[in-house]
Amino acid sequence: MYTLIPPLGARPSERSVIFVGLRGVPEIQGGVETHVAAISARLAERGWRVEVLGRAPYLRSRRPYSWKGVTVTPVWAPRSRSFEALAHTALGLIVAARRNPDLVHIHAIGPALLTPLARLLGLHVVVTHHGFDYERQKWGRLAKAVLRAGEAMGMLFSHANIGVSKGIVDSVRHRFGVGATFIPNGVENPFPQQDMSCLDRLTVAPRRYVLSVGRIVEEKRHLDLIQAFERLGDPSLKLVIAGTADHAGRYQHAVEAAAAATPGVVMAGFQRGEALSQLYRHAGLFVLPSSHEGMPMVLLEALSYGAPCLASDIDANLALALGQDSYFPLGDVDALARAMRVKLAAPNPAEGAQRAARVLDSFGWGAIVDRTTEVYESALLGWRVGKARHGRAAFRSRVEFGGR
Known part of the structure; x- marks a missing residue:
């Protein structure tokens, strides 16, 4: 290559x-x-x-x-x-x-x-x-x-x-x-349908996991997501955190400790190419709880695969106009947990397909x-x-x- x-x-x-x-x-x-x-x-x-x-x-x-x-x-x-x-x-x-x-x-x-x-x-x-x-x-x-x-x-x-x-x-x-x-x-055109080897390796089932993608840095607010996931109280669900820290530090250690203490959290490390494509395609929900984004590329990528999405209500995320039910107040863990529960209980594949088409056409x-x-x-x-x-x-x- x-x-x-x-x-x-x-x-x-x-x-x-x-x-x-x-x-x-x-x-x-x-x-x-x-x-x-x-x-x-x-x-x-x-x-x-x-x-x-x-x-x-x-x-x-x-x-x-x-x-x-x-x-x-x-x-x-x-x-x-x-x-x-x-x-x-x-x-x-x-x-x-x-x-x-x-x-x-x-x-x-x-x-x-x-x-x-x-x-x-x-x-x-x-x-x-x-x-x-x-x-x-x-x-x-x-x-x-x-x-x-x-x-x-x-x-x-x-x-x-x-x-x-x-x-x-x-x-x-x-x-x-x-x-x-x-x-x-x-965004790229999504990878064609692949096998599910990445899911098998991480021991997660299609549509039965929440996905987070991004570097392990403070503004991505992984700790909010882990706390909200814990409050779901559903042992059949998992939370996959795909990403790593460029530089080791206190926040990385805090995220790793919270993940280890919370049943169902999978620290997947940095994923790329076909493996990342599989994670997007089969996610039950993609969540971006960030306090800061320029133009949220991982959110665009998730949308391009038709994944159900939930994001914090910062300006960069709101600019994508996903609808009120796709946003939650930044830093409000209870509101995030409630929104995750609603999204996971009522999947809407037709809406996901429409959003994917719009994103691929516009971006x-x-x-x-x-x-x-x-x-x-x-x-x-x-x-x-x-x-x-x-x-x-x-x-x-x-x-x-x-x-x-």
């Missing part, structure tokens, strides 16, 4: 883009990683020369390799929750400057703190805002301040911005006075890549026009003062 190769050399007839700010591709846990994997492979199919600079500790090889026409290059990063993204992005931008691509695409507001460095290195930059990461529970006051600064730097110094939700686009326009293009996360990756390439072309056009009109001195002035 993977071919080890040296970094690709430039071919003048191709557009080129380098992705920075993520752990890597493919099949690496995280919404940003899933997003970039889908877009990068489709850009390569369209003739773009695409490279993803991934964080070496997360990749399967320490040498560059090719995946679906995408060059994946490991770049050193420390295994540190606080410094990993910034250190890796700084090194990645230096690597990118040596490649001289048409564009560098930075993902997430943490890595976007280094957008001014990218500009000073002469790179043409697009930034995707995936969510207000400073609202995540895991970050302290200093980290939240750094993330707010990253948001500002990314929005003010890039050549073009993308927001994965309309709320992000509106917020950026209001607070920074800059435009951003709304391009949501997408297909083909249209998303079309819109992304339009942003790329506008960023390149804006760069060329600005440079022709104002010259190098004016460009330096824009970098110093945050102009576009």
